Amino acid sequence: MGVFPLGVLGCCLLFLPVLTLPSDPTLNDDVLGLIVFKADLRDPEDRLGSWNEDDDSPCGWVGVKCDPRTKRVAELALDGFSLSGRIGRGLLRLQSLQTLSLSRNNFSGGFSPELSRLASLRVVDLSENDLSGQIPEGFFAQCRSLRSVSLAGNRLSGEIPPSIGACSTLAALNLSSNQLMGALPSGMWLLNGLRSLDISFNNLSGEVPAGIDKLYNLRTITFRGNQLSGSIPEDIGGLALLKSLDLRENLLSGNLPATLQRLSACASLLLGRNSFTGEFPAWIAEMGSLEALDLSGNRFSGGIPDSLGNLQLLKFLDISGNEFVGSLPWSMSTAKGLSEADFSRNSLTGDLPQWVFELGLQRISISENKLSGFIQIPNASYHTLQVLDLSGNAFSGGVPMEIGSIGSLRLLNLSRNSLSGPIPASLGGLSALEIVDLSWNRLSGGIPPEVGGAVSLRELSLEGNSLSGRIPSQIGNCSALVSLLLSKNNLTGGVPSSLANLTNLQIVNLSRNRLSGNLPKQLGDLPHLLIFNISHNLFSGDLPAGNFFNTISPSSVSDNPSLCGSAVNSSCPAVLPKPIVLNPNSSSNPSSSGPLFSSDLRHKKIILSISALIAIAAAALITVGVITITVLNLRVRSSNPSHSADVPPPSDGYFSQSPATENNSGKLVMFSGENPGFSAGAHAVLNKDSELGRGGFGAVYKTVLCDGRPVAIKKLTVSSLVKSQEDFEREVKKLGKLHHPNLVTLEGYYWTPSLQLLIYEYVSGGSLYKRLHEATGEVLSWRERFDVILGVAKSLAQLHQLEIIHYNLKSSNVLLDVSGGPKVGDYGLAKLLPMLDRYVLSSKIQSALGYMAPEFACRTVKVTEKCDVYGFGVLVLEVVTGKRPVEYMEDDVVMLCDTVRGALEDGRVVECVDKKLAGSFPPDEAVPIMKLGLICTSQVPSTRPEMSEVVNILEMIRSPQDSSQGEELG
Known part of the structure; x- marks a missing residue:
């Protein structure tokens, strides 16, 4: 074939219409088209290095497949080649192209409608690129034989073109994860050959129009993550072949249409995080093909029907975050296929049923309900549980020893119950266990040394109990340990030196115990330590040197009277030689020291007596003052009955709420335990003059607390998007516990249903x-x-x-x-x-x-x-x-x-x-x-x-x- 300079050839072809390209029969159209296409690209990894313009045929090039009969390019698949640039017109010369797959690259620019002019094109996959602009009206209007189109994961905007209904041959359409907006076009319901439709994670709004039953070939529908509103159309029950319906994370409301029960082939019904109401639909139990059911995060109420156990194929069940009451149905024991179940954040009562352990589940969460009674675990070898979360209930009795028989267990969360008695030593036999949270119970006794057998343990949280005794040295065998939380117990003794073996350790909280002695110097060698809180103990001596301890926060070591070092603003005494002891029988002159010693001793006794009297008097005055203030506070609180509704529970004792500053004042919570309040009303601090800036999450203002301390106030954007107060406070509490020198500290928050403020430390240096x-x-x-x-x-x-x-x-x-x-x-x-x-x-x-x-x-x-x-x-x-x-x-x-x-x-x-x-x-x-x-x-x-x-x-x-x-x- 003739040889042309690539640069000249590329420039010419870019500006000439397709019909006027050189027609020399010695030139292979496919070679020419691909070389022009390549000229528009950046290929940082040289993945297209085999593409040579001097070749007679491109059939041996990387990513190119040819029809064996015609020797023309039939498939171009360059997925994940790290290519960038624009999708050029050179592709239009590939007149036999059937599959164009350019996904997982960085192609940019607009989406060309001219691709539809390729008469043989069946499959177009341009997903996960950086294409922008609107989907051209002409692309779908001109499509001839397209069977599959995926434009997912780009930045396409605007509306879905109404002409989409003209592409009658489409079997699969994926427009997910773009920035499309507007309503669903009714023309979409003309695609009666469609088997898969995915428009998830866009900004589509409005109601789902009637007529969806015309898509009688549909197998999967995914509308997740939009802003669709209204109710589910009744005619959706006409999709007899539908296997998966995903409407999660929208604004849909109302009762579920009973026609859904006609979806006899449906294996996946996912409706979570909407605003559906009504009772649990009993007819769901008649959908015998169901394998996954998600009704979470809605407003369903009433009881869970016993008939739910009839779903023999059910593997995944999530009904968390609703208003369900009553007990867990006993009939679930017949759902032999169930693998994961989440009943958390409801108002369920009653005992813990045995099927939780006998059904062969892998994950079960019943957290934040009102279940009570004992936790009874059958001691058997067939347990398959990996995650057991029963936190936030009212369980009593002890932690069952049989927990050690669940050899597959990876996460155990029994926190925030009323469990008592000792921690079972059998936990140490669970070699797969990664997370244990028994915090905020009434556990007593010591931490069993056998805990060192849980060699995969990453997080151990036992805070807020009544544990006593020493921290076992065997805990140093848990080499994967990252977080150790033992605060608010009655632990004694010292910190075992074996803790220095835990090189992955990042968070340690031993505060509010009765621990004593010197800290092991080897702790200073821990490379990843971020938090080490030993405040409110009886430690003595100086802190370890190096790494984290050179910049440890004073609050992390406070209230240890005998601790010394720069962090506690107390110099450590110099090491002095032992004093010389004089022989009382010595012949040296005793008169030169005896009287002086006696007089000095009497003088010290007098000083000590005066100091003691002063200390006693001061303590008495402080005690009287504390009692007086307490009585006054109790009177104030008793005179304001609405105040008690805002007081956090005892487990959140470090929270503090300010008194009301306005008649319509909301709930102000400071994590430090202080109670300064705003220097003005909550709304008054949000004035334009004090605005520091605006971002995607809201505007930020500078204000001053009553104690004169400046803070930054973030007013969250769009109150209607905020979670419920309970969920909001739970998440804010987690953020309030974060303390790191390179994170802006969240100091508190202010809540009303229409106004949510986050209170941060003020950082004066700007952005x-x-x-x-x-x-x-x-x-x-x-x-x-x-x-x-x-x-x-x-x-x-x-x-x-x-x-x-x-x-x-x-x-x-x-x-x-x-x-x-x-x-x-x-x-x-x-x-x-x-x-x-x-x-x-x-x-x-x-x-x-x-x-x-x-x-x-x-x-x-x-x-x-x-x-x-x-x-x-x-x-x-x-x-x-x-x-x-x-x-x-x-x-x-x-x-x-x-x-x-x-x-x-x-x-x-x-x-x-x-x-x-x-x-x-x-x-x-x-x-x-x-x-x-x-x-x-x-x-x-x-x-x-x-x-x-x-x-x-x-x-x-x-x-x-x-x-x-x-x-x-x-």
Whole structure:
């Protein structure tokens, strides 16, 4: 074939209509089309290196398959090739193309309607890319023989075009995880060949129109994660072949239509997190093919029907978060196929039925109900339970010894009950056990030494009981232990030195016990320690040196009278030689010392007596004062009956509520136990003059508490999206327990049904974004930038350890304190607002574009902590280069990741470092950090490192010289 210069050929073909392309018969149309297509792309991994324009045929090229009869390209499959750029018109020359699959890449730009001109095209998969704009009206209007279209996981916006009904050959349509809005077009019901329809995780609204029964070939419907409202149409029962119906996370309401029982082939009925009402439909028991049933997070009421046990094929059942009453039905013992069941957050009563242990379940949760009685476990070898959560009930009696017979158990949560007696030693025989939570019961006795046999244990929580005795040294055998919570017991003795063997340990809370002695010095070698709270004990001596203990919070070691060191503002006594003891029979002059010693002793006795009298008098005055204040408080509370309704339960004793400041005042809770209140009414603090900024989760204001302390107040966006007060307070309580030097501390909250405020510590240094991009003063030095990166990494590692995903990491959410240290804010807020992630994606989080991992928008993929890792990688590049994650040029959009990656490939990555640093940075730190940032922004989540690994890598990157300088300056 003739040889043309690729650059000239590509430029010509881009501007000529398809019909005027060169028609030389010696040129293979498929080769020509693919080379033009490649010319529009960036191929960082050289996956298309085998594509050679001099070849006579493309049939041997990577990703290309040809029809063996015609030798024309029939399939182009480049999934996951890390390609970027636009999908060019070169593909239009592939006139025999049947399958076009370009998923899991980074193609951008609009979606071309011209693809429908390929008459042979059957399958189009462009999912998980970065396509934007509207779906062209002409694409579906011109489609001829398309059987499957997937545009999932992009940024397509606008409405679903009404012309979609013209694509009558479609069997599968997936438009999920985009930003589509508007109502469902009625033309969609004309696709009577459709077998699979997925429009989940968009912003579609309005009611589901009637006529859906016309899609009589449908097998699966997924409308999850939209804003669809109204009731389920009655004619949905006409879909006789339907196997899966997923309407979760919408605004649907009303009773469930009885026509659903006609879906005899339906195996999966998922209706969770809507606003359905009425009693548990008894006819569901007649849907004999059901394998998965989710009615969670609705407003169903009444009892659970006994007929539910008739569903012999049922494997998954979730009816949590409703208003069900009565007892757990005994008939469930016949549901032999059940593997997972969640009855939590209802008002169920009665005893714990035996079928919980005899049915062969793997996971069971009945938490936060009103069950009572004893927990009785049959001692048998057939147990398959991996998760047993009975927390937040009224169970009494002891923790059964038979718990040790459940060898498969990985999580045991019996917290917040009224269990008493000892912790059974049989727990130590559960080698698979990872999490044990027996907190907030009435357990007594000691911690059994056998606990050391639970070698897989990661979290052990025994706080809020009446445990006594010593902490067993055998706990040092639990090498995987990350969290150890033993606070608020009656433990005595010292901290065993074996705790220093637990190199994975991050969180230790031994506060409010009667522990004593010196802390083992080896604890200072623990590499990952984030929290070590020993306050309100009897420890003595100085703290361990090194790592975490050099910067330990004073509140974590307070109220240990004999403890010394800088953290408690008490110098440790110097080590002195033993005193010389004089021989009483010595012939030396006794008169020179005897009288003086006697006089001195009498003088000390007098001083001691006066000091004792003063102390006794002071103690008496304090006691009288405390009694007086207590009596006054009791009188005030008894005169205000509504106040008691807002007092948190005893288990939350560290909460404190302020008195009402306004007649319509809500509930103000401070986690510190203090009671300052606002200096003005709750609404008065939210004035425009005190606004600090606005973000996807709400506006932030600065105000002052009555004690003069400044705080930052975040008013949450859209009150209608906030969870119930109970759920809201549960989530806020978890966030209130988080304390880390690189996290903005949540100090409290304010609640009314129409106004929710979060009270944070005030960080005076402004945001990282302003220091990088808007500040006109002093430039951030290299050391300051490194400290910011390392601090943010440590904070994310802490959040991920506690299974909290940030969701919204960006430089404007990183604040700097007076010393330049970073504090990450806005963490964990998506849990407060159950619809917020979708709401933010639709309108508020646009400022976070560039930080968002590709899978964040693809709701068919589970959002994990790896999304935070991606955002962190972008933040790293932003801090090092001083450039914004996305730069908008006159006719192009430049992604920072792409710029740095290209510079790295060309060997000029050092040139990317912020010009303001002007050579005042170590290249042997800057280059590895930028490489780490690129690794964190990998398109494939599984290849991104864990944040704990990132912290270790950063600490290795920092040069010893820089570290020593930091220590000297510190």
